[in-house]
Amino acid sequence: MRTQILLKMKLISFCLLVLNFTSWASEPVVIEVQTAGSLSSLIEESQKNQITDLTVTGNLDGTDIRFIREMAGRDSDGKETEGILATLNLAGATIVSGGDYYYKEYFEYKTSDNEIGENMFINCNLSSIVMPDNITVIGTGAFKGCVNLVSVSIPEKVTNIKSSAFYGCI
Numbered sequence: 001m002r003t004q005i006l007l008k009m010k011l012i013s014f015c016l017l018v019l020n021f022t023s024w025a026s027e028p029v030v031i032e033v034q035t036a037g038s039l040s041s042l043i044e045e046s047q048k049n050q051i052t053d054l055t056v057t058g059n060l061d062g063t064d065i066r067f068i069r070e071m072a073g074r075d076s077d078g079k080e081t082e083g084i085l086a087t088l089n090l091a092g093a094t095i096v097s098g099g100d101y102y103y104k105e106y107f108e109y110k111t112s113d114n115e116i117g118e119n120m121f122i123n124c125n126l127s128s129i130v131m132p133d134n135i136t137v138i139g140t141g142a143f144k145g146c147v148n149l150v151s152v153s154i155p156e157k158v159t160n161i162k163s164s165a166f167y168g169c170i
Contacts, residue, residue, distance in 0.1 A: 027053065028053040028054070028055060028087075029043075029047075029051050029053065029054050029055070030054075030055045030056075030057075031043065031054070031055070031056050031057070032056075032057045032058050033056060033057065033058035033059060033060060033064060033093070034058055034059075035059070036058075036059040036060060036061040036063075036064065036096050036098060036099060037061050037063040037064060037098070037099045037100075038064075039056065039060065039063075039064040039067050039068070040063070040064075040067045043067075043071075048067075048070070048071055048083065049071065049081065049082040049083045049084065050084070051071060051084070051085055052084050052085060052086050052087065053085075053086070053087040054068075054071065054085055054087070054088055054089070055088075055089040055090075055091075055092075056068070056088075056089070056090055056092075056093050057092035057093055058092075058093060058094070059093070059094050059096045060090070060093050060094065060095050060096065060111070061095075061096050061097070061098040061099030061100075061111050062098065062099035062100050062101055062102045062109075062110045062111040063099035063100045063102075064099065065095070065099075065102035065111060065117075065120060066099075066100055066101070066102040066103075068085070068088065069102060069103065069120075069121065069124060070083050071083040071084075071085040072085040072086075072088065072121065072124035072125050072126050073085070073123075073124055073125035074122070074123050074124050074125075076100075076101060076102060076103055076104055077103075077104055078103070078105070078122065078123060083125070084125065085124075085125065085126065086125060086126060086127040086128065086148065087126075087127065087128045087129075088126055088128070088129045088130070089129075089130040090129070090130060090131055090132045091130045091131075091132065091133055091153070092132075092133070093132045094114070094132055094134055095111050095112075095113065095114060095115060095116070095117075095132055095135070096111065096113055097110070097111055097112055097113050098110075098111065099111065102117070102120060103119050103120065103122065105119065112137075114132075114134050114135055114136050114137070115135065115136065115137040115138075115139060116131060116132075116135055116137070116138045116139060116142045117139045117142065118139035118140045118141055118142065118162070119139070119140070119141045119142065119144065120139060120142045120143075121142060121143050121146060122141055122142070122143070122144045122145055122146075123144070123145040123146065124143075124146055125146075125148055126143075126146055126148065126149055127148040127149060127150055127151065128149075128150065128151035128152075129143075129149070129151070129152055129153070130153040131152075131153060131154060131155055131158075132155070133155050133157070134155070134157060135154075135155050135157060135158055136157050136158060136159050136160065137158070137159070137160045137161075137162070138154070138158060138160070138161045138162065138165045139162050139165065140162040140163050140164055140165065141164045141165065141167065142162075142165045142166075143165060143166050143169055144164055144165070144166070144167045144168055144169075145167070145168040145169075146166075146168070146169050147168065147169065147170050149166070149169045149170075152166075
């Protein structure tokens with residue numbers, strides 16, 4: 001009898017732990033990046049692939065975009081990751097030149113000031129994105145192949161949306 005009670009208590013504790021973890025993973029996470037290139041140090045490695053809704057403010061360089069890509073299901077070589085990030089809000093962020101490349105196909109793609117760069121989120125699992133308020137250019141293939149993308153907020157300052165920026169988005 002006592003063994004059955006202990007087993008039931010362990011099962012209940014385990015279920016509560018799973019429910020708590022599941023609800024945490026779907027809650028919005030807000031991060032302020034004070035130094036470009038430091039986003040990965042602000043999110044624990046164990047949480048990186050569990051976050052579904054992320055808001056980032058501050059300066060983001062190629063190293064940070066690379067990390068966000070991994071969270072959104074693609075690494076810098078375009079290979080699948082375990083990341084499940086679906087909702088990304090960058091309204092309060094500024095994309096700056098510098099850092100590592102965020103994507104590599106035939107050559108390395110790096111960030112430029114105030115641009116959603118070429119192939120920046122190609123084939124990622126994003127379903128919703130709010131772009132930085134100061135973006136002026138959306139590069140070629142920036143969201144190409146983002147088949148889950150249903151909501152995009154493009155700032156008024158955007159003056160150039162390059163070819164195939166949203167190619168393959170359903």
